[in-house]
Amino acid sequence: MLKGDEFDPKGLIAEAFNMEGITPAECRSIFLDWALNLQGDSRAAIEVLLKRHAHSDHPMTEVLTEGLGTNLRAKRRGGWRSRKRP
Numbered sequence: 001m002l003k004g005d006e007f008d009p010k011g012l013i014a015e016a017f018n019m020e021g022i023t024p025a026e027c028r029s030i031f032l033d034w035a036l037n038l039q040g041d042s043r044a045a046i047e048v049l050l051k052r053h054a055h056s057d058h059p060m061t062e063v064l065t066e067g068l069g070t071n072l073r074a075k076r077r078g079g080w081r082s083r084k085r086p
Contacts, residue, residue: 010034012030013030016030031060046064
């Protein structure tokens with residue numbers, strides 16, 4: 001496994017870009033693992049990784065681009081407003 005940096009701590013994204021024949025589903029799985037291990041601003045990290053690795057025909061490029069449009073931080077759900085009333 002590649003040694004990472006602050007934007008790709010385990011080197012997962014770099015390793016994914018080096019894999020031939022990787023599927024979009026595999027890229028999403030790697031992205032999820034990367035997001036769970038990231039400390040700091042995910043949007044800034046994704047932007048750096050796209051500049052560093054992006055290849056227009058690689059599925060990880062699409063997954064990272066989709067990641068820019070989502071909030072990776074979990075939001076609280078629930079409370080009295082979400083409960084069904086009798």
